[in-house]
Amino acid sequence: MELETRAVAVNEKGLIGIVRYKLSADEDEIILRTIEAGICGTDKDLAMGNLPQLKLPPGQDYLIIGHECKAEVYKAPPDSSFKEGDIVVPMVRRGCGICRLCKLGMPEYCESGEFKELGIIGVNGCFSEFFKDELSALIKVPKGVEDVAVLAEPLSGLEKAMDQILSFQRGRIPWRCDDGSMNCRKVLIIGTGPIAFLFAMLAKSNGFNNIYISNIRELRKDEIILVNTLDLKFYNSKDGYLQLYKEIGPFDLVFDTTGLPSVAAEVLQYMNYNSVLLLYGFPRKDDTGILRPKIMNEIVYKNLGIIGSVTGPKWGFEAALNHLASWKSQYPTVLDIFLKTKISFDEIPDYLKRPKFNEIKVIIDFNK
Numbered sequence: 001m002e003l004e005t006r007a008v009a010v011n012e013k014g015l016i017g018i019v020r021y022k023l024s025a026d027e028d029e030i031i032l033r034t035i036e037a038g039i040c041g042t043d044k045d046l047a048m049g050n051l052p053q054l055k056l057p058p059g060q061d062y063l064i065i066g067h068e069c070k071a072e073v074y075k076a077p078p079d080s081s082f083k084e085g086d087i088v089v090p091m092v093r094r095g096c097g098i099c100r101l102c103k104l105g106m107p108e109y110c111e112s113g114e115f116k117e118l119g120i121i122g123v124n125g126c127f128s129e130f131f132k133d134e135l136s137a138l139i140k141v142p143k144g145v146e147d148v149a150v151l152a153e154p155l156s157g158l159e160k161a162m163d164q165i166l167s168f169q170r171g172r173i174p175w176r177c178d179d180g181s182m183n184c185r186k187v188l189i190i191g192t193g194p195i196a197f198l199f200a201m202l203a204k205s206n207g208f209n210n211i212y213i214s215n216i217r218e219l220r221k222d223e224i225i226l227v228n229t230l231d232l233k234f235y236n237s238k239d240g241y242l243q244l245y246k247e248i249g250p251f252d253l254v255f256d257t258t259g260l261p262s263v264a265a266e267v268l269q270y271m272n273y274n275s276v277l278l279l280y281g282f283p284r285k286d287d288t289g290i291l292r293p294k295i296m297n298e299i300v301y302k303n304l305g306i307i308g309s310v311t312g313p314k315w316g317f318e319a320a321l322n323h324l325a326s327w328k329s330q331y332p333t334v335l336d337i338f339l340k341t342k343i344s345f346d347e348i349p350d351y352l353k354r355p356k357f358n359e360i361k362v363i364i365d366f367n368k
């Protein structure tokens, strides 16, 4: 089967634009039709030529980007577990096939560095009207969550990050409070982007109820609604975190979405004994942060855990879809705000060139 399709392509220098190409598939291959896709910072970095990890697929002089996808099975191979019309989301990280962890089905912890990533490293992504993918990389979306499934990818990586935090703590101390809840634990989320708010919802679903979210500017209208609906507390961090520390005391869990070493170095001074800093952001600005001896001393003396985390495993996508299903009834306003800005396929190049979005999330609607 062969069909002509349009897609958004980049090379090492950045955005090429919309390309047309012929997609051909054998009998045993699956063809997917993209329904929705999310744009994230990685896509913008790719469009600006600012992502050194980028790898073109073998034999191709461009890469089709897009990794936050919701797609419909357009042609299913006979005798597969998929059928035409099924709604699926693809995983991003693909195992190297060489290292021990990839062989165990855990490409999110790949140890060879030879992994691939959909729309980023060596595999064409879903900013394409139609695309092909490996059957093993697809997760079927259960009925009832199809309308919010485009958020499964960004949430899948957070499921893994939360699992890392909880497993790490479980391995060393009883982290629950005296009443058996997590209510005494103070969480600080640095940043107010989509990842920050998704993490806040996930933290709530894991029992954390004392959550601060921060930015160096005042909140926009939608962000205020999210903060209020999720019962978070906003802190303006333009003068640093000392004031917050003085008001509420040391933080038990800090989740960073900014990737700025100076911010991490500062908050490390205000953390509780046996607390965790999870680093999730990639630096997008130059920064001069360094770990001074005083901060190193804090890390050692207080048994601080500093954990990095990237990409979502298959179980993370499944957990994400389950959480989204419950958030549909718990936080409908929040999901509405996440999904309200829909652009058409033709508008993608324009949006990719924008340095910043004012919207919480921008979704491409391929039916628009």
Ligand SMILES: [Zn+2]
Binding pocket: 039, 040, 041, 042, 043, 067, 068, 154
């Ligand atoms: Zn992304």
Ligand SMILES: [Zn+2]
Binding pocket: 095, 096, 097, 098, 099, 100, 101, 102, 103, 107, 109, 110, 111, 112, 113, 114, 115
């Ligand atoms: Zn590997």
